[in-house]
Amino acid sequence: MSASFSLLFSFAAVLALASGLGTIAARRPLRAAMFLLVHLGSLALLYLTLSAQFLAAIQVLVYAGAILVLFVFVIMMIGPGYDRPTSFRALFPKTLSTVLILSLALSMAAILGRVDLPMSELPEGFGGVKAIGLALYRVATVPFELIAMVLTVAVLGVLGIARKKTAIELSREAAPQGGEE
């Protein structure tokens, strides 16, 4: 049990790191989306090693099933876009931010990696649908209902953003020759 869990953890951790690097290194957005799919799947595996079965299923359903499909739809709509090669002027801030973030993440990993928190005994049915459902409806009823409002507001915002024409588009339509910005 324990040996297979640590084997699964190492496999999923290496997969998550590699596909995360692939997501930010891929030149085409569609390849980045495919790497992201592998990344989300490996995170679902990691949730399984933490005995959060319900969240692993939610991760696959919501992230891989809904969010990623949305990404792929938009990539198909606006076409593949290559990043232009980095200009010389942009090289300095990019290198600086990479070094700073890398040092921050590595020092965080080095310091917080020493935290020694014993894993507690698992109660019966930990992480299952019934336990999470009871926790959602008994402890977090109001946040759970607020999620519905947040999603509704987000959908309304999306309608507002994606539907209306921008002022510049309207002025272009009014004066087709004046294409200057």
Next chain:
Amino acid sequence: MDIEISSYIVLGALLFGIGAIGFLVRRNFLIQLMSVELMLNSVNLLLVGFNRAHASSHDGQVFTFVVIAIAAAEAALGLALAIAYYRFKNSAETDLGDLLRH
């Protein structure tokens, strides 16, 4: 008996770093959004990991549930912004969005 919590913390920190680097270095709107998803996911991993260490309640997993819902709303809004930006600039490169800089 199980894997140490520290390995999850190290993994979460590294994944957050990867997402942050991607957000700062890449100039494609969609890949920057994916980097935000990477960062959100690393935080989710830490929440579930700490919940495993304090297994008497499900608070961390409920929190993760809410974060996933917020991430779905964020992805929908971000992709709508990407479409609006693309119609405006005919490109997905965020370097071109410098209207407020001049």
